[in-house]
Amino acid sequence: MFPFSVFTTALLAIIAIGSLSTLSNHPHWLIRAWDFPHVQLGVITLVAASIYFIAARFYETNASLNWIIGTLAVLILGWLAYGITPYTPLISPQTKIADSLNDDHRLCVVVSNVEMENTQHELWMKTITEADPDVAIVLEIDHRWMAAIEPFRKRYEHQISYPQDNWYGMLLLSKFPIIESEIRFRVSDDVPSIDALVELPSGENVRVLAVHPRPPEPIRDNDSAARDAELIMYGRDLEEENDPAIICGDLNDVAWSSTSRLFLRLSGMLDPRRGRGFFNSFNAKHWWMRFPLDHVFHSPHFTLRRIERLGWVGSDHFPMLLDLQCEPARKTEQEPLESRETDEEEAAELTSRV
Known part of the structure; x- marks a missing residue:
């Protein structure tokens, strides 16, 4: 379980740092590229955290590491959702439907x-x-x-x-x-x-x-x-x-x-x-x-x-x-x-x- 714990922590840390780096508005492509895959990064985060915590039920894990991974996953998903939620039916449409067609x-x-x-x-x-x-x-x-x-x-x-x-x-x-x-x-x-x-x-x-x-x-x-x-x-x-x-x-x-x-x-x-x-x-x-x-x-x-x-x-x-x-x-x-x-x-x- 230990290697997977390290891998999951490193993966989530990279996603968190990369996603938050866009706040800088720096123009370098390596930073701006993180603007694009919000949905994909959300899926990766959810799958990695889910596998980790499912495995944690069968293997001995460190409680502090569990807390770190859980917190990172929640923060990442919250940040990514902040960007993409307006483009889901959870938000009222910005453009209204035409009353009658002309x-x-x-x-x-x-x-x-x-x-x-x-x-x-x-x-x-x-x-x-x-x-x-x-x-x-x-x-x-x-x-x-x-x-x-x-x-x-x-x-x-x-x-x-x-x-x-x-x-x-x-x-x-x-x-x-x-x-x-x-x-x-x-x-x-x-x-x-x-x-x-x-x-x-x-x-x-x-x-x-x-x-x-x-x-x-x-x-x-x-x-x-x-x-x-x-x-x-x-x-x-x-x-x-x-x-x-x-x-x-x-x-x-x-x-x-x-x-x-x-x-x-x-x-x-x-x-x-x-x-x-x-x-x-x-x-x-x-x-x-x-x-x-x-x-x-x-x-x-x-x-x-x-x-x-x-x-x-x-x-x-x-x-x-x-x-x-x-x-x-x-x-x-x-x-x-x-x-x-x-x-x-x-x-x-x-x-x-x-």
């Missing part, structure tokens, strides 16, 4: 990171055609993908494209008129975002932001500085936005991270998954390691008709569908996250890193 005020959006190397073009077109979104945001699109999905693109009269061969190409397709648009490079000159104004059939204009910031990752030794700064810059932009707006894309960040929550507090945007579920969109190829990385946040002008994770399209990301209805009269019924006194200081720190 297609003139409808905006159905699909966000899809196609994975540039993916060759399942026909499967992708079939899946997105069946979803029939009003606006499609297509990420990691290169010139090969642009040519392969030309039959699908012809379905959309209005388009903004910036294909690239560096995994940051972007395409916005819209059935509705695009009144104005701009391709922006907020942090890096090879990572674009699209800022467009789309007119609904009702005549209402909606600001649509499509983003795909660079992730923190060990392979290219990227930290989270660029990702964090881009999100905060758009959070500040949207803070001044009084008209309907959505921001969507592969944010390379989970909804419960400190950066995402700061963005939501600054921008006043709502997350329709809060109170409804994780809707894990990545990694589509590994069921045991999935996180909600593809997001559609919206201003309180909108209510929800439907939210859905679409089927596999050959990519490492599942497409995400969000069907919204513009109902400005219900703005006061929907509460953004409450701001904190430290928000501006945190925002200034994150944007100063790039």
Whole structure:
């Protein structure tokens, strides 16, 4: 029993230190990576502690060590639950359901990171055609993908494209008129975002932001500085936005991270998954390691008709569908996250890193 006692204590100590290290907001990928697997770490903690205490019934154990392991497990599970509980049915949904459906005020959006190397073009077109979104945001699109999905693109009269061969190409397709648009490079000159104004059939204009910031990752030794700064810059932009707006894309960040929550507090945007579920969109190829990385946040002008994770399209990301209805009269019924006194200081720190 002794070796397993040491192993369990060491494992829980590593999980505790790693999970709490994210409080530092340090941009290094080794720290920011602990933001992602809250569910997985919770399962590992629960299984390890359970096995230990079941074995402890049959083998002599140290009472002090039992106390340490039990305390560590409870603290870890409590901390992890604090982050993910808002994305379970235990919490009231943040975005309200639309009262009555009115297609003139409808905006159905699909966000899809196609994975540039993916060759399942026909499967992708079939899946997105069946979803029939009003606006499609297509990420990691290169010139090969642009040519392969030309039959699908012809379905959309209005388009903004910036294909690239560096995994940051972007395409916005819209059935509705695009009144104005701009391709922006907020942090890096090879990572674009699209800022467009789309007119609904009702005549209402909606600001649509499509983003795909660079992730923190060990392979290219990227930290989270660029990702964090881009999100905060758009959070500040949207803070001044009084008209309907959505921001969507592969944010390379989970909804419960400190950066995402700061963005939501600054921008006043709502997350329709809060109170409804994780809707894990990545990694589509590994069921045991999935996180909600593809997001559609919206201003309180909108209510929800439907939210859905679409089927596999050959990519490492599942497409995400969000069907919204513009109902400005219900703005006061929907509460953004409450701001904190430290928000501006945190925002200034994150944007100063790039």
